[in-house]
Amino acid sequence: MHRNLVRTLFCVMALGLLAVFATACGSSDDDTTSGSPAAEVLAFNLTDAGCDPVDAEAAAGPITFEVENTSSNPDLHELEVLDGETVLGETPDISEGDSGTFTLTLEQGEYTLLCPGGDGDSGTLTVTGELDTESSPEVEESIATYREYLEENTAELVDATEPFVAAVVAGDIAKAKSLYPAARIPYERIEPVAESFGSLDPRIDARENDVPASEFEGFHRLEKALWEEESLKGMTPVAEQLLADVEELAEKVETVELQAVQIANGANELLGEVSASKITGEEERYSHIDLVDFEANVEGSEAAFEAVKPLLDESDNDLSGEIEADFKMVFNSLEPYRTDDGFVPYTELTKADTKKLAVAIDTLAEKLSLVPAAIASAEHE
């Protein structure tokens, strides 16, 4: 059940800006595990007037709020920290005489301190100094692992696109058709990164209805020529441009900046791709090799997940194990459709088949969607 995992992961967790990270959960007064060891501690009392002190100052970084309820006002039972109108964190309900804590990592700025139910006005928490954003060696390693995967796949993409393009230029329809899937696979594995380069993804991978007719080029223009028009007339410039574009992509990924959270989001996006266009047969509408793309998307998602998994293991081993099991389950769900040279065409799938595949993807994706927030704290600890 993903829901309980969520609760374990973020009992009291709130993030404002990307640079503002909550690092722990305050659940009771003996919660001493909250926050990183270096957290600055701010102590407050809940009094009938409200928060005491009203205002506070702290240095940027992890801040632990220790709050004791000394009021006799039954409406007064928590302290909240807000950034503008967004609640970044709050204590659990504290009854009279009890105390509670929570920890937030805050960057420089002014935040609102609020003890709702008290007579007094809200106060201001002034945070000064620079947040230490240097990544840990574990984070660096995750990024390096994924970068390697990325570069392997762009290299494979260029290698597989070259003979495909050559076959198109030579007018060899049968050969081009047979080489098409191999070129698609590495691209589908790393699509979210390709999408970060503006017009490069639409040039390489747009479907006919995604772009104005005059801009319809790339893989799917050639797919249409091969399978629907069964003619390669006029396709040479399209093919040559495609090769130039994938080469440009390979160059660009060498210098792309990566963050662990972004890689984890990419794992989600790849499953989103499966749900949105592979499970519906919209991606490869002329060749119907959608299941080839399906598998490639999931492979890419798994690789991205595996890269950031060591960061997740620190905070949630159970989730990590469940996600790995679900990846296996998704791959297994594809097996009945595998053939000697790939997969059955999408058009052979029944509604019951696609429903099974969709349920498998949804099951995995709900859990995978929890990963970015879970590793966000790890990245800056």
Next chain:
Amino acid sequence: MSPLTRRRLLTTAGAGAAGLGLGAGGYLIGHETAEAGNDGTGSVTFYGEHQAGIATPAQDRLHFAAFDLLTEDPAELRELMRAWTVAAAEASAGEMVGNVNDVQLAPPEDTGETVGLLPSRLTVTFGFGPSLFEKPGLGLRGKRPAALQPLPPLPADELNPAESGGDICVQACSDDPQVAFHAVRNLARIGRGTVAMRWSQLGFGRTASTSRSQDTPRNLMGLKDGTANIRAEDTEAMEKFVWVGDEGPAWLRGGSYLVTRRIRMLLEVWDRTSLLDQERTIGRHKYSGAPLGRHDEFEPLPLDEEKDGHPVIPPDAHVRLASAKENDGARILRRGYSFTDGVDESLGELEAGLFFISFQRNPEQFVAIQRRLGSFDALNEYIKHVGSALFAVPPGAAPGSYVGEALLS
């Protein structure tokens, strides 16, 4: 972390409570008045002796869903019902579902479409279908009540299996359609990986009154049907006809059996039927709702009365065949909704009708009535039953417990 009420989120987000048309504390007042009107402020307590959504005065809107269980692991089913119970209680109270709703990098647990909306008397009612008891891994065979058998084939059935059956059902009723939809959507999401939705039905208007405080609504035929329905205030009838008693297994006592029938109405045919024939088909005057030959809706049916040698209420009139008197005293609690799902593509006609829901102490009550109706009812010319399902509805849960605990633990 205290649960975020939908109103509180708005307040912290800078939108005043005034936007809700409520003064301060409006929500709290609503929270305590389960019997409040349908202006949105009322909320119905989820926990209790019986599940809410049966004796609750029928709300205006429905979203019903049937799920297939994807696992045979009893622990997973327990976990599902536990999580569903918590979420249903939160939604019923007008709180956001879950605790993680403002973490920038995490998907919010609550899907959000009811933020700023009032509780709107949401009730969420869970039931277990016969097929659930047939999964060997769950080990529920020994706990299956004898009465929980798939409904037998009934006359005039034209059932589509894709719109029938299901292992677990969720009936969400509310006066706001978005609140009902939100409940089903969020439960489906929580259950992802454990259950998959088999079919679902939106109902846009209630067709039954389950309380004396309510007027009898009209169905899509323009008729008042269900005037003689059991009212929740009639506790004697509720005990006798609706709540499972000592005859049932312990886990079901205080629960009920829920029957759904998706009844497609051939409205185009009905609309060109004369007023006289419409009234004789149902056995009531169309506008007043009074029995034929009478003036007041609530007058008893003159079933034995004749005029010019013919019964005043025709032998095949719907009210006669559905009446307790003609069914050996058997009655059921009807709680159905009108639906429309666009166009019947093969006919170019409205895909619309009645999503019939009834609660009864034993499914046999429904079966006996429907056998007669399916065979003889004059209404059969204008309707067909296309979907059908039966569920055993456990009693209500106490806070800290979950619906179905006595069955699953």
